Amino acid sequence: MYDFNSYDLIIDARSPREFADDHIPGAVNLPVVDNAEFAEVGTLHRTDPLAAYQLGARYSLLNISRHIETHISHVEARSRILVYCFRGGKRSKVWQDVLETIGYRVERVKGGWKAYRRWVNEQLVTAPANFRYIVVSGPTGCGKTRLLSALHESGAQVLDLEGLASHRGSIIGAVPGKPQPTQKLFDSRLLERLSQFDPSRPVWVESESKKIGQVQLPEALLVKMREGQVLAVNAPMAQRVQLLREDYQHFEEDPQVLIDRLRNLRPLIGGEEFEKWEALAAARQVPELFERLMRYHYDPTYRRSILRNYPGIDSSPQIPLQDLSPAGLLPVARELQERFERNVD
The missing domain is CATH 3.40.250.10 (Rhodanese-like domain)
Structure with a gap:
């Protein structure tokens, strides 16, 4: 090509x-x-x-x-x-x-775009293997995406998969006013981003499932991520709730839209729990709703998923985050770079 x-x-x-x-x-x-x-x-x-x-x-x-x-x-x-x-x-x-x-x-x-598309598919089978990955994991709202942004600002090589997908990666993760790219366009953007990286340096990435919204990650990338260095980040619940209030402000303004997005979860979590979510939304107690969603749905679901894909997570380095503001995360990002990039093979 x-x-x-x-x-x-x-x-x-x-x-x-x-x-x-x-x-x-x-x-x-x-x-x-x-x-x-x-x-x-x-x-x-x-x-x-x-x-x-x-x-x-x-x-x-x-x-x-x-x-x-x-x-x-x-x-x-x-x-x-x-x-x-x-x-x-x-x-x-x-x-x-x-x-x-x-x-x-x-x-x-x-061969035109058809030839280009074949080349992209071929490259996404092999290109992810050219890099070593440091995978940032952690439950909903703990600041993983913000930490990646701080790492990028501090000079790290960051693969922001959710940014490329225009989606935050959950049932409520659609970004208002930003439709997702097609699968083909996502693939093109992903390959372009990989081509910009230096293989001698690690690539920082957030732990993701196979799909982000409607787009699917290449199997070769998922395999290499699961072989990478995993960091388990977490943050106090109060900080996590505040992050969701900031990043999902549209739901705070209209909590009924949030309930509508979550309705498909009712059979999974049960009618009694879902009714509690509905009551909190009706009373516009959105911070309390966010906390309940994390405690009773997202945290247990994430725990099962991370153990399936990263079974050694509990023995991985634990990174507590006390301040999820950009200013608070920047020194953490610099310390993580110094700690985990200096001993790259």
Whole structure:
């Protein structure tokens, strides 16, 4: 596959819908035909291929003309450009022909996005094994994600899987206003992030299950994480409740939405316990609701999961966190780096 960082511009010639599903990181979507035009040409092609090609050519020339004015006119003459479409066929070729006529140095991805996608799948089988992982584990609300952020700020190599997935990793983990990427786009982002790491240094990551929301982690990554150094973090319940109030403020403003998200758990935790959750939500006693959720559902569930995936967790280094604010976690992150990165093989 190509060294994508070596190009000044990467053009995705596919429709916006295809681009949203997945694309090469850093690519700009300059479609030859938009969603509606793509569907129209495809429908016409079934009955009259010649007319379909004529229609596609008209749309292509109009759209490329607009893209030249809005994007290409600002690209320097010595720039290297990479262009691709679905299979490396007509849509990317028309872009290549136009750009080469202008005078740019242009390459076209052989096999297009389909070839890129195969390469991503192949890489995610092998790339995770290139790194040593330090896995931060701990129950809900103990500050794992914030600790990773502090580690990143202090210069550590951090793989923020929940950030890549746009999800906090539980039944209530959807981030308001931030839909999750497709599985394909998540894979692309994950591989891009791995490619930025130095294999001689450890990668810090949060313990995760197989799925984060609707996206699934590569099995090769899960295997290597479970072989890594595990750190068990925890925090006082009061700090954990405060963290949930800050990170899930939308539920504090509308606790009924939280109850609706949790409704599928009723058969698991029992009607009596669920009714207590409902009563706390109705009384808008959200801090008490958060604490009860952690004590009676999330903590026992997490305990079972962590013992299954990391059976040696109780003998792992225990990291108590007393202050889950960014300012409080930064010195902890620096101390952890000094303690666990200095003896890397």
